Amino acid sequence: xxxxxxxxxxxxxxxxxxxxxxxxxxxxxxxxxxxxxxxxxxxxxxxxxxxxxxxxxxxxxxxxxxxxxxxxxxxxxxxxxxxxxxxxxxxxxxxxxxxxxxxxxxxxxxxxxxxxxxxxxxxxxxxxxxxxxxxxxxxxxxxxxxxxxxxxxxxxxxxxxxxxxxxxxxxxxxxxxxxxxxxxxxxxxxxxxxxxxxxxxxxxxxxxxxxxxxxxxxxxxxxxxxxxxxxxxxxxxxxxxxxxxxxxxxxxxxxxxxxxxxxxxxxxxxxxxxxxxxxxxxxxxxxxxxxxxxxxxxxxxxxxxxxxxxxxxxxxxxxxxxxxxxxxxxxxxxxxxxxxxxxxxxxxxxxxxxxxxxxxxxxxxxxxxxxxxxxxxxxxxxxxxxxxxxxxxxxxxxxxxxxxxxxxxxxxxxxxxxxxxxxxxxxxxxxxxxxxxxxxxxxxxxxxxxxxxxxxxxxxxxxxxxxxxxxxxxxxxxxxxxxxxxxxxxxxxxxxxxxxxxxxxxxxxxxxxxxxxxxxxxxxxxxxxxxxxxxxxxxxxxxxxxxxxxxxxxxxxxxxxxxxxxxxxxxxxxxxxxxxxxxxxxxxxxxxxxxxxxxxxxxxxxxxxxxxxxxxxxxxxxxxxxxxxxxxxxxxxxxxxxxxxxxxxxxxxxxxxxxxxxxxxxxxxxxxxxxxxxxxxxxxxxxxxxxxxxxxxxxxxxxxxxxxxxxxxxxxxxxxxxxxxxxxxxxxxxxxxxxxxxxxxxxxxxxxxxxxxxxxxxxxxxxxxxxxxxxxxxxxxxxxxxxxxxxxxxxxxxxxxxxxxxxxxxxxxxxxxxxxxxxxxxxxxxxxxxxxxxxxxxxxxxxxxxxxxxxxxxxxxxxxxxxxxxxxxxxxxxxxxxxxxxxxxxxxxxxxxxxxxxxxxxxxxxxxxxxxxxxxxxxxxxxxxxxxxxxxxxxxxxxxxxxxxxxxxxxxxxxxxxxxxxxxxxxxxxxxxx
Numbered sequence: 004x005x006x007x008x009x010x011x012x013x014x015x016x017x018x019x020x021x022x023x024x025x026x027x028x029x030x031x032x033x034x035x036x037x038x039x040x041x042x043x044x045x046x047x048x049x050x051x052x053x054x055x056x057x058x059x060x061x062x063x064x065x066x067x068x069x070x071x072x073x074x075x076x077x078x079x080x081x082x083x084x085x086x087x088x089x090x091x092x093x094x095x096x097x098x099x100x101x102x103x104x105x106x107x108x109x110x111x112x113x114x115x116x117x118x119x120x121x122x123x124x125x126x127x128x129x130x131x132x133x134x135x136x137x138x139x140x141x142x143x144x145x146x147x148x149x150x151x152x153x154x155x156x157x158x159x160x161x162x163x164x165x166x167x168x169x170x171x172x173x174x175x176x177x178x179x180x181x182x183x184x185x186x187x188x189x190x191x192x193x194x195x196x197x198x199x200x201x202x203x204x205x206x207x208x209x210x211x212x213x214x215x216x217x218x219x220x221x222x223x224x225x226x227x228x229x230x231x232x233x234x235x236x237x238x239x240x241x242x243x244x245x246x247x248x249x250x251x252x253x254x255x256x257x258x259x260x261x262x263x264x265x266x267x268x269x270x271x272x273x274x275x276x277x278x279x280x281x282x283x284x285x286x287x288x289x290x291x292x293x294x295x296x297x298x299x300x301x302x303x304x305x306x307x308x309x310x311x312x313x314x315x316x317x318x319x320x321x322x323x324x325x326x327x328x329x330x331x332x333x334x335x336x337x338x339x340x341x342x343x344x345x346x347x348x349x350x351x352x353x354x355x356x357x358x359x360x361x362x363x364x365x366x367x368x369x370x371x372x373x374x375x376x377x378x379x380x381x382x383x384x385x386x387x388x389x390x391x392x393x394x395x396x397x398x399x400x401x402x403x404x405x406x407x408x409x410x411x412x413x414x415x416x417x418x419x420x421x422x423x424x425x426x427x428x429x430x431x432x433x434x435x436x437x438x439x440x441x442x443x444x445x446x447x448x449x450x451x452x453x454x455x456x457x458x459x460x461x462x463x464x465x466x467x468x469x470x471x472x473x474x475x476x477x478x479x480x481x482x483x484x485x486x487x488x489x490x491x492x493x494x495x496x497x498x499x500x501x502x503x504x505x506x507x508x509x510x511x512x513x514x515x516x517x518x519x520x521x522x523x524x525x526x527x528x529x530x531x532x533x534x535x536x537x538x539x540x541x542x543x544x545x546x547x548x549x550x551x552x553x554x555x556x557x558x559x560x561x562x563x564x565x566x567x568x569x570x571x572x573x574x575x576x577x578x579x580x581x582x583x584x585x586x587x588x589x590x591x592x593x594x595x596x597x598x599x600x601x602x603x604x605x606x607x608x609x610x611x612x613x614x615x616x617x618x619x620x621x622x623x624x625x626x627x628x629x630x631x632x633x634x635x636x637x638x639x640x641x642x643x644x645x646x647x648x649x650x651x652x653x654x655x656x657x658x659x660x661x662x663x664x665x666x667x668x669x670x671x672x673x674x675x676x677x678x679x680x681x682x683x684x685x686x687x688x689x690x691x692x693x694x695x696x697x698x699x700x701x702x703x704x705x706x707x708x709x710x711x712x713x714x715x716x717x718x719x720x721x722x723x724x725x726x727x728x729x730x731x732x733x734x735x736x737x738x739x740x741x742x743x744x745x746x747x748x749x750x751x752x753x754x755x756x757x758x759x760x761x762x763x764x765x766x767x768x769x770x771x772x773x774x775x776x777x778x779x780x781x782x783x784x785x786x787x788x789x790x791x792x793x794x795x796x797x798x799x800x801x802x803x804x805x806x807x808x809x810x811x812x813x814x815x816x817x818x819x820x821x822x823x824x825x826x827x828x829x830x831x832x833x834x835x836x837x838x839x840x841x842x843x844x845x846x847x848x849x850x851x852x853x854x855x856x857x858x859x860x861x862x863x864x865x866x867x868x869x870x871x872x873x874x875x876x877x878x879x880x881x882x883x884x885x886x887x888x889x890x891x892x893x894x895x896x897x898x899x900x901x902x903x904x905x906x907x908x909x910x911x912x913x914x915x916x917x918x919x920x921x922x923x924x925x926x927x928x929x930x931x932x933x934x935x936x937x938x939x940x941x942x943x944x945x946x947x948x949x950x951x952x953x954x955x956x957x958x959x960x961x962x963x964x965x966x967x968x969x970x971x972x973x974x975x976x977x978x979x980x981x
Contacts (some may be wrong), residue, residue, distance in 0.1 A: 004350050005748055005750070006702075006748075006749075007746040007747065007748055007976060008090065008682075008685075008697075008699075008707070008746070008747050008748075008749075009680070009740070009742050009743065009744065009746065009747075010707065010743050010745040010746070010747045011697060011707060011709060011727075011728070011740045011741065011742050011743070011744070011874040012740065012741060012743050012745075013709070013711045013738060013740055013741075014727065014739045014740060014741035015475055015738070015739045016051075016052070016054070016736050016737070016738050016739075017441070017470070017475035017736070017737055018048045018441065018442045018447070018461065018468075018731070018735065018736055018737035019052065019056075019408065019442055019734070019735050019736040020047075020049070020050050020051070020056070020058070020408050020409055020410060020438055020441055020442045020444065020469075020735075021047075021049035021050065021051055021056070021386075021404045021405075021408065021409075021410060022050055022052050022077065022078070022734060022735065023081055023386050023406040023641070024050060024052075024077045024078060024079055024096070024713075025047040025049065025050025025078045025080060025081060025387075026047075026050070026080055026081055026234050026297075026386070026387040026389075027047055027048065027050075027081075027386075027387045027388075027389055027402060027404035027410065028047070028048045028081055028082075028083055028091075028389050029046075029047060029048075029060075029075060029389040029390065029391040029392075029400075029402040030043055030046050030047075030048055030057075030083065030088065030105075030206065031045050031046075031088070031392060031501070032045055032046065036159075037464060044059075044060040044391075044412060044435070044436050045060055045391050045392070045400075045402075046058060046059055046060060046066055047060050047083075047404070047410050047438065048078070048081060048083070048091060048105075048332075049404055049410065050077070050078030050080075050081060050093070051079055051736070052078070052125070052331060052711075052713050052734055052736055052958060053070065053074060053075055053076060053078065053095075054068055054069060054070045054075050054078070054082065055068075055069040055070075055078055055091070055093055055103065055803045056069075057069075057105070058392075058438045058726070060402070060410065060411060060438060060574035061414050061436050063436075063438045063439075063441065064442055065436075065441070066077070067105070067108050068108070069093075069103050071107050071110055074095060074097070074099065074101070075710065075711065076095040076097035076099070076120075077096045077713045078094070078095060078096075079094050079095055079096050079121050079122060079552040080093070080094040080122055080123060081093050081094075081946070082124035082125060082126060082133075082599050083126070084126045084130040085126060085128065085130065086126070086128070086129050087130050089104060089105040089106050090102060090103070090104060090105070090111075090130065090134075090968065091103045091105060092124045092126065092133055092136060094117075094120070094121025094122070094124050094137075095117075095121060096119075096120040096121075096125075096720075097120075098115065098116070098117030098118050098119055098120065098121060098137060098139070098787065099113065099114065099117075099121075100114040100115075100116075100117075100121055100124070100133070100135055100145070101114075101336045102114075102133075102147065102663070103112050103210050109291050112147060112150050112856060113141075113854065113856055114133075114135075114145055114152060114856050115787050115789055115791075115856070115857070116135075116141075116145075116155065116555050116785045116786060116787050117135065117137035117138075117139055117141060117143065117151050117215075117419060117787070118139040118141075118787065119137055119138040119139045119299055120137060120138050120139070121135050121136070121137050122136055122137055122138055122162055122163055122164065123135065123136035123137075123163050123164065123166045123780075124166075125164055125166050125167050125168055126168075127168050127170070127201070127981055128168065128170045130147070130385075131146065131147055131148050132144060132146060132147065132168075133146065133147055133356055133490040134144040134168065134203055135165025135166075136162075136165075136166050136167050136205065136207075136593060137162070137163060138162045140157070140159045140160060140161060140162065140163065140207070141155050141156070141157055141163075141533050142155070142156040142157075142159075142163060142203070142205060142215075143155050143785045143811070144156070144203075144217065144436070144785070145577040145785070149855065150854075150855035150856050151731055151785075151858075151859060152244075152784075152785025152786060152856075152859075153785060153858060154220055154325070154782050154783070154784065154785055155782065155783040155784065155785045156203075156215055156220070156222075156781065156782060157780065157781055157782070157783065158213060158215075158222050158225075158781060159205065159207035159209055159211060159213070160207070160209040160211075161208035161209040161233070161958065162207060162208045162235060163205060163206070163207050164206050164207055164208055164233075164234060164237065165202070165205065165206040165236055165237025165238075165248075166203060166204065166205040166206070166237070167204050167237065167239040167246070168202070168203055168204075169201065169202040169204055169214070169239075169243050169260065169262065169265065170201060170202060170243060170294065171721045176667050178843035179547045179657075198714045200216075200218035200870060201217050201218070201267060202214055202216060202217060202265055203215040203217055203764060203798055204239065204246065204260075204746050205237075205489075206228055206234045206236075206237040206248055207234065208233040208234065208235070208718075209233075209234075210227055210228055210229045210232060210233055210234050210250070210256070211225055211226065211227060211228060211234070212226050212227075212228040212234065212237075212248055212281065212894055213225045213226075213409070214265070214280060214281060214493075216269070218269060220781075220782045221797060222533070222779055222781065223268075223280075224234030224279065224280055224281055224754075226258075226281055226283070227250075227252065228248040228256060229248060229250030229251065229254060229256065230250075230254070230256075231250060231251050231252055231254060232250055232251040233250060233251065234248050234249070234250050235249050235250060235251075235294050235295055235296050235299050235311075236248070236249040236295055236296060236298045236783070237249075237298070238298040238299045238300050238307070238903075239260075239300070240300055240304060241261060241300060241302060241304045243306065243394060244259065244260055244262060245257065245258060245259045245260055245284070246258050246260060247287075247298055247300075247307065247309075249294075249295035249296075249297075249298045250294065250295065251293075251294045251310060252292050252293075252294070253288050253289035253290070253293065253294075253295060253311065254286060254287075254288060254289075254293045254295070255286065255287040255288070255289065255295060255309060256283065256285075256286055256287075257283075257285050257286070257287065257369045257373065258281050258282065258283055258284060259282045259284050259285040259726025260280060260281055261278075261279075261280040261281075261282070262856055263660065264278055265279050265280050266626045268280075270783075277537070279284055284369045285368060285369030285370065286369070286371070286559050287319065287369065287373060289309060289311065289313075289317050290317060291311045291313050291315060291317070293311040293312055294311055294312070295309050295310070295311050296311060296312060296386075297309065297310050297385070297387055297388055297745055298310075299388065299389070299390065300788065301399060301402075302390060302392070304321065304419075305320065305321050306318055306319065306376065306399060307319040307321070307373065307468070308322055308388050308390070308890040310385040310388055310389065310403075311385075312384050312385070313384060314381050314382070314383060314385065314387070315379065315380055315381065315385070316375050316376070316379040316381060316385055316388055316401065316403060316413075317375070317378050317379075318375075318376040318379065318401075319373045319374060319375055320373070320374055320375075320376040320453060321372060321373055322372055322373070327367055327371055327372055327455040330367075330371045331367060332373065332513075337727070339584065340633070345347070345962065352957075354782050355519065357487060357602060358653070376429075376430065376745060376829060377415060377429050377430050379401065379403075379413050379415065379432050381403050381411060381413075382405060382409060382411060382434070382437070382439075383405030383406060383407030383409060383444065384405060384407065385403055385404075385405055385406075385408045386404050386405060386406045387403075387404045388401060388402065388403050388404070389401075389402045389569065391412060393414070393711060393817075396417070396453075396816065397416060397417055398414045398415065398416055398417065399414075399415050399417055400412060400413065400414055400415075400435075401413045401415065403905055404700060407444040407761060408439075408442040408443060408444060408735045409435075409437060409438060409439040409442070409444065410437065410439075411437045411439075412433045412434070412435050412436040412437070412939055413433065413435065414432065414433055415430060415431075415432040415436055416430045416431050416432070417430070420852075430898065440477055440480060441477055442464055442735060443461065443463040443468065444463070444464075444465060445462075445463045445464040445465065446717055446733050446735070447461045447462065447463045447717060447718060447731035447732075447735075448462060448463055448464070448486055448487055448488075448717055448718060448730075448731075449461070449462045449486055449487065449488050449500075449718050449722045450471070450489075450718045450719070450729050450730075450731050450839075451489045451490045451491055451498070451720055451736065452491070452720050452722055452729065453491045453495040453724075454491065454493070454604045454721070454723060455495065455496055455722060456472060456722045456723055456727075457471070457472055457473065458470065458471065458472065458478075458491070458495060458512075458778045459472050459729060459737075460489050460498050460719075461490060461731060461737060462486030462489045462500050463484065463486060464484075464485045465482065465483065465484075465485070466480060466481065466482060466483060467479075467480075467481040467482075467483045467486065467489070467498065467845050468480050468481075468511060469481075469499055469512055470737075472729075472739070473651035474740060475739075479515050481510050481515060481517070482517075483500050483510070483517075484500075484502035484503065484504055484506060484507050484907060485501065485502050485503035485504070486500045486502055487502060487503055487527055487528060487529055487530075488500070488501040488528060488529065488530050488531045488929070489501070489531075490531055490532070490533050490540075491533075491563075492533065492537075492540075492554065493533070493537035493554075495512075495513065496512055496513060497509055497510065497511055497518065498510045498512060499513070499528075499531065499540065499573075501523075501530070501531045501542060502527075502528065502663075503520060503527040503528075504527075505523060505524035505525055505526055505527065505528060505546065506520050506521065506522055506523065506528075507519050507520070507521040507523045507528065507531075507542065507552075507573060508521075509521070509571065509573070516573060517573065518570075518572070519571070521542070521552075521573050523542055523550055523552070523573075523575070524541060524542065524544035524545075524546045524550065525544070525546040525549060525786065526544045526545030526546035526584070527544060528542050528543070528544045528589045529543055529544065529545060529584075529585060529586050529587065530542065530543040530585065530586065530587045531543070531588070532588055532589055532590050532736055534590055534594065535590060535592050535593075535594050536594060537550055538553060538554055539553045539554065539576070540552045540554070540573065540891060541555075541588055541590060541597065542588070543585030543586070543587065543588035543599060544584075544585060545584040545585070547580060547581055547582065547583060547584060547585065548578055548579065548580050548581075549578070549579040549581070549584070549585055549588055549599055550575060550577070550579075551575075551576050551577040551578075551579075551837070552573040552574060552575055552576065553573070553574045553576050554571070554572075554573065554574075555571075555572050555573075555574045556569050556570065556571055556572070557569070557570055558570075568935060576616065579599075579609065579614050580596075580917060581599060581607065582601065582603065583601040583602040583603045584601065584602040585599050585600070585601060586600050586601065586602060586627065586628060586629075587599070587600040587627060587629050587630050588600075588631055589631060589632050589639075589878060590611065590632075591632045592632065592633075592634055592635070592636050593636040593735060594611055595610065595611060595612075596608050596609065596610060596611060596617060596632075596653065597609050597610075598630060598632065598639060600626070600627035600628075600629075600630055600641065601626070601627075602625065602626050603617060603714075604621075604623045604625060604626055604627065604640070604643070605620060605621055605623075605627075606619075606620035606627055606630065606641055606651075607619055607620075607622075608620070608639075608653070608656070609722060618653070618655075618656035619656070620639075620641070620649075620651055620656055620658075621650065622649055623641065623645055623647065623663060624643070624645040624647075624660055625643050625644035625668075626643065626644055627641045627642065627643045627891070628642055628643060628668065628670055628671075629641075629642050629669070629670060629671045629672050630645055631672050631673050631674045631675045631686065632653070632674070632680055633683060633684055633686075633700070634674065634675075634676060634683045635678070636653060637652065637653055637654065637908075638650060638651070638653065638659070638674075638684060638700055639651045639653055639654065640672050640686050640700065642664070642669035642670070642671070642672045642688055643668075643669065643670040644669075646664065646665050646666065646667060646668065646669060646690075647662065647663055647664060647669075648659055648661070648664040648665060648672065648688055648698070649661045650703070650799075651701055659703070660703040662703065664688055664690070664698075665688065665690035665691075665692045665694060665696070666690070666692040666694075666697060667690050667691070667692040667715075668690065668691045669690045669691075669922075670689055670690060670715070670717055670718070670719075671687075671688070671689045671716070671718060671719040672686055672687065672688045672689075673686060673698075673719055673720065673721045673728070673968075674721070674722075675721060675725040676684045676721060676722075676723055676725060677723075677724075677725060679725070680725075682725065684699070684700035684701045685696050685697065685698065685699055685700060686700055687719065687721060687728055689716040689718075689719040689730055690715075690716060691715035691716065693710070693712045693713065693714065693715065693716060694708060694709065694710055694712075694716075695708075695709040695712075695716065695719070695728075695730060695733070695740070696708050696709070697709070697842070704749055705752075706747070706749065706752070707747060707752060708756070709740055712730065712732040712734055712736070712738065713732070713734040713736075714732045714733030714734035714735075714795055715732060715733040715897035716730050716731070716732045716733075717731055717733065718730065718731040719731075725742070726741065726742045727739055727740060727742060728740050730938070740871055745863050746844075749789065758847070764788045765790075765793070766789055766793075767792060784859075786859055786860045786863070787860065787862075788860055788863070789857075792857045792860035792863075792864065793861075793864060793950055795853045795857055795858075795860075795861035796860075796861040796862070796863070796864025797855075797864065798849055799846075799849060799850060799853075799861060799862070799864075799865060799869075799873075800864070800865060800869055801847060802846045802849040802850075803846060803869050803872045803873060803876070804831055804848045804872075805834065805835075805842070805845070806842035806843065806845060806872070806876060807842075807872045807875065808832070809831055809832060809841075809842035809845075810833055810842050810843075810875070812829045812830075812831060813829065813831075813842070815829070816828070816829040823895065842876075843876050843879040843880065843883070843885075844885075846874070847885055847886060847889075848875045850889065850893065851886065851889065858892070858893070858896075859896055862893065862896055862897060862900075863900065863958070865897075867901055867904050870897060870911075871903055871910070871911065871914070872905075873893070873897065873937060873952065874897075874914050874915070875914070877890055877893065877894050877918055878914060878918045878921065881918050881922045881925055882917075882921045887911075887922070887925050887926065887929060890922070891922065891926075894922075
């Protein structure tokens with residue numbers, strides 16, 4: 004009988020606030036949701052490995068978690084739509100893009116066109132277009148309404164670092180950026196840049212900045228963005244009149260953009276003159292001399308924030324027109340004073356006459372317009388910043404997402420122009436809110452579970468956190484040293500931590516206090532293990548000693564009184580000295596043996612009572628990093644930096660099996676602690692290759708592979724019941740892997756792995772560019788073949804073959820029935836018989852099931868031999884007027900890609916004439932219907948307005964008006980007529 008195993012699956016992720024792969028966005032509170040009490044500080048939308056998290060910045064609570072179960076790649080970039088603030092575009096590390104609706108935390112559209120991580124995203128002004136840039140150097144323009152990729156722009160030679168649509172946004176900025184030139188005619192600009200046209204500004208690590216004309220789909224201007232290497236960031240002024248690019252050595256370059264010239268060039272029909280729309284205005288330099296990885300303008304346009312990878316954000320202020328005038332006047336005054344000191348009178352008069360001419364503001368030096376404002380010192384290295392909107396105009400808010408797994412919101416006071424004293428000293432700033440409790444600042448190096456599996460202790464450099472396993476809430480945070488190992492002591496009230504200074508720290512969980520610090524070793528304590536009887540503890544250190552401590556409760560006198568209080572202490576009893584550093588120590592469950600792994604690649608097994616050497620285990624080529632002993636004390640499994648796992652017998656020290664387990668150093672191994680389901684010899688291994696593997700120690704077979712972490716796995720622990728395991732990684736996340744009731748078989752797992760390998764190689768081979776090795780075309784189709792599109796294309800081919808065969812059968816049956824009235828129905832395919840559906844309806848159903856974003860790539864899979872059958876069904880759909888938009892879309896795309904073959908084919912001419920005739924009739928009918936409906940809606944709207952609008956009459960005003968009219972009138976006179 005084939006043995007089955009129970010499957011482990013990823014269950015929960017916690018301990019991660021934000022990842023260092025992605026940017027962070029500030030968003031206002033959800034005003035539509037009245038059930039939630041608003042905090043007023045807004046929310047932060049951040050990438051966290053493969054998820055997007057929404058945090059309440061004030062309360063530090065998690066408001067939402069966006070995750071697509073089909074996506075395992077990490078989030079690389081996030082952008083918010085200006086037209087609909089609840090719509091977010093999220094780019095992932097595998098090149099896919101998902102459009103999320105924040106209100107329902109659901110994916111609306113799924114795009115797949117890039118070959119590597121999406122590094123930049125930007126929405127159009129009306130929210131109907133999205134531009135994306137990637138590490139594969141391509142830029143793709145997506146249509147969010149039709150849910151398709153429009154085209155791909157090529158021209159950059161390295162990763163895209165920034166892209167923005169160039170459009171005029173009236174009244175968004177106050178026009179205080181004099182470096183950009185004069186004001187523009189908003190109506191003229193808006194008319195010149197409609198939804199389909201417009202311009203795109205892009206920067207790349209190839210140090211170039213480009214302007215693309217989206218109507219003609221080509222690059223119209225290219226400049227060298229940075230003089231000293233790559234261009235790392237781009238920010239555009241809110242009204243589009245200027246931009247800043249950032250590079251190495253703290254250099255920022257300021258540019259002005261001629262929007263009027265761009266629009267006029269788009270409106271001109273004849274050949275335009277050679278003109279430069281992007282003009283260099285000058286340089287700004289940050290205090291930090293590292294590369295600038297982020298720069299952004301405040302929404303009101305008065306401030307600029309820039310940061311590198313250090314713990315600081317530098318702010319600049321854009322001066323008002325009057326301030327710049329004063330500065331220029333001071334400079335002129337200084338020049339005059341210098342001239343008065345000059346000796347040559349004639350030269351002096353000439354220069355003074357020339358100096359009286361007022362300087363043009365547009366020609367002012369950029370350092371006179373943009374001046375340093377304040378440097379905000381942050382708690383960690385900055386990954387991303389975003390501006391927040393405060394209720395007061397006297398304060399500006401800045402959200403900082405740090406690489407230390409924390410979010411900070413800073414409030415910076417703004418200078419008032421009438422207060423002259425404040426201009427002399429730098430403005431104040433303060434950290435108003437922070438989201439830092441639900442995670443560690445540094446990598447978690449050790450995890451430990453309590454005896455009832457309800458609490459989890461995770462320790463890192465500087466902090467120990469206690470978590471509730473069921474709710475994933477952090478219930479305690481304690482300060483500690485650089486933790487290397489940890490464990491709960493019996494009773495689950497005390498946690499012991501071994502640190503890099505050779506100290507054992509004892510923490511009481513209930514009171515959140517440090518009970519005692521014991522100087523146990525002279526070197527780092529790499530390992531500790533509680534004795535199975537729960538009365539003692541063993542530690543191993545780099546000082547070549549293993550020490551044994553007993554637990555003891557002693558009565559200590561309270562100073563100044565006669566009373567005593569019980570106090571828990573560790574009492575050192577024995578020391579075992581060995582020849583090299585101890586990396587791992589384990590006590591066997593039967594308390595008979597203690598195993599030590601040394602830096603000399605060996606494992607030594609001693610008797611616990613006499614500490615005499617029992618076994619020497621040789622075989623690993625590099626040091627053994629971790630080991631574990633099975634529940635019955637018969638097997639010991641060791642893992643090493645040589646990427647191998649070895650299983651040894653503890654009876655004679657013989658190596659049962661050695662196998663190459665991972666692609667990198669194996670950090671942890673752990674047996675299932677019991678044998679309730681016959682899985683006592685099953686164990687897990689975790690490695691720096693980001694993978695956890697589940698093994699059968701009797702059959703020496705890999706049962707399952709668990710993927711999910713995006714960084715090296717440092718620590719792992721298995722629950723006492725064996726129902727779940729916990730892992731901690733360099734990606735700052737702690738993950739729980741739960742055992743399910745689903746059974747898995749080794750043969751099936753091997754087949755799945757082979758299928759995954761085949762699919763990966765297949766999509767990689769299809770993904771290669773079809774063009775020759777020469778220069779690529781500047782514009783290309785925006786598509787990428789994936790497993791989904793290949794399967795969709797195969798489904799279309801299968802449906803076409805079945806449909807054509809069924810059409811032929813039904814045609815023959817109809818002809819025969821005209822002569823034989825009692826003829827039995829034909830033998831059709833079971834699909835048509837079961838659902839009682841026609842062939843054309845079945846094919847349409849198959850095509851409709853394919854996502855709009857994947858349809859074009861699926862149609863590319865079809866060979867030309869399948870085009871005539873497809874056109875047959877398109878003709879039937881057009882004749883019956885079924886799903887006309889889809890019919891048109893499929894028809895136009897197939898005509899585009901197979902144009903030459905279709906033109907050369909004589910048989911397809913009458914078919915195309917029939918499709919055109921039917922489509923024109925259907926489209927004319929739809930046009931008439933829409934016109935009728937629009938007219939009816941206008942009529943109904945007019946009626947509603949007439950019924951809904953009433954003239955408001957103020958009684959007092961009306962009476963006063965009446966009196967005024969009456970007074971102005973003459974009284975009637977009575978005349979006698981004879």
